[in-house]
Amino acid sequence: MMAMVKSINDANFGGRPYVTCYTCHRGSQRPKVIPSLAAQYGEPPTDDPDEIEVLPGARQTVTPDQILDKYIEALGGAQALAKLTSVTAKGTYEGFDSDFARVPVDVYAKAPNLRATVVHMAGGDATSTYDGREGWLGAPATLAPVPLMPLVGADLGGARLDAQLFFPGQIKQLLTNWRADFPATTIEDQPVQVVQGSMPDGTRVKLYFDKASGLLVRQTRYATTAVGTIPLHIAYADYRVLPGIDVKIPFSWQVTWVNGQFTIGVASVQPNAAIDAARFAKPAPPR
Numbered sequence: 001m002m003a004m005v006k007s008i009n010d011a012n013f014g015g016r017p018y019v020t021c022y023t024c025h026r027g028s029q030r031p032k033v034i035p036s037l038a039a040q041y042g043e044p045p046t047d048d049p050d051e052i053e054v055l056p057g058a059r060q061t062v063t064p065d066q067i068l069d070k071y072i073e074a075l076g077g078a079q080a081l082a083k084l085t086s087v088t089a090k091g092t093y094e095g096f097d098s099d100f101a102r103v104p105v106d107v108y109a110k111a112p113n114l115r116a117t118v119v120h121m122a123g124g125d126a127t128s129t130y131d132g133r134e135g136w137l138g139a140p141a142t143l144a145p146v147p148l149m150p151l152v153g154a155d156l157g158g159a160r161l162d163a164q165l166f167f168p169g170q171i172k173q174l175l176t177n178w179r180a181d182f183p184a185t186t187i188e189d190q191p192v193q194v195v196q197g198s199m200p201d202g203t204r205v206k207l208y209f210d211k212a213s214g215l216l217v218r219q220t221r222y223a224t225t226a227v228g229t230i231p232l233h234i235a236y237a238d239y240r241v242l243p244g245i246d247v248k249i250p251f252s253w254q255v256t257w258v259n260g261q262f263t264i265g266v267a268s269v270q271p272n273a274a275i276d277a278a279r280f281a282k283p284a285p286p287r
């Protein structure tokens with residue numbers, strides 16, 4: 001299939017990835033062959049906020065700075081955010097790899113860009129670590145063919161961004177080429193304002209802020225792969241003020257990508273606790 005897709009693109013589109021797996025498969029194992037009259041005449045599907053794009057020639061009514069400033073204020077303000085130096089959280093994880101059973105998870109984050117997640121799966125710990133420069137996914141042998149996988153490319157850039165977003169006081173410096181001239185859209189019926197930026201490697205990221213509260217409710221980012229561009233999005237919810245420090249963080253986030261989905265729910269948090277540096281070091285391969 002990969003060779004077929006490459007030859008279709010080479011033969012017809014100058015090698016540009018205009019035809020991808022999704023062009024035919026649309027998320028199903030066997031592409032449909034006969035058009036569905038029900039689909040053609042039924043209710044049109046609701047717009048997917050991930051698919052919203054800057055309109056060519058659109059006039060900017062709100063600037064990226066305005067939206068990002070409102071976000072920083074909504075979280076507690078730049079001064080309060082600067083006082084948050086680490087987050088140690090315990091909660092639950094449910095995902096495709098835990099068969100959607102709820103299992104315990106520990107999350108560690110240290111400013112400006114260190115992060116580690118340890119999911120206590122039935123078969124052993126699954127880890128994701130970013131040490132400020134490199135990142136790894138570790139999984140018990142029952143869950144993954146490779147016990148410790150280094151993150152590369154867009155996965156590494158994404159891990160860096162996710163670590164940085166725990167401490168968003170400097171959010172304007174995290175991405176470049178900021179744009180805010182998107183058409184109006186909603187997420188779960190709530191109007192959102194969309195800002196787009198680029199990571200250092202050019203990976204595009206769209207950030208969706210609730211228009212009323214100013215809080216970040218979704219991040220959608222794209223990776224260029226051998227089979228075309230693929231999306232990943234993270235939905236943030238349940239913002240709460242951290243004890244003893246007037247800063248809000250999301251107590252729940254759900255990560256969705258083409259071959260998996262998981263949700264983390266925070267039950268308890270300790271802000272600014274000392275975290276052993278070894279937490280963020282390259283993990284030993286799990287057994």
Ligand code: HEC
Nearest residue numbers: 001002003005008019020021022023024025029030031227
């Ligand atoms: C031009 C349309 C088209 C594109 C693009 C395409 N496929 Fe397919 N694919 C098909 C068709 C049609 C079948 C079903 C063949 C059959 O029924 O035997 C199929 C079958 C498959 C199957 C087997 C499913 C099964 O149940 O046996 C897999 C796996 C698959 N495709 C993966 C991919 C992947 C991965 C890509 C992207 C690299 C891709 N396909 C791109 C048309 C396409």
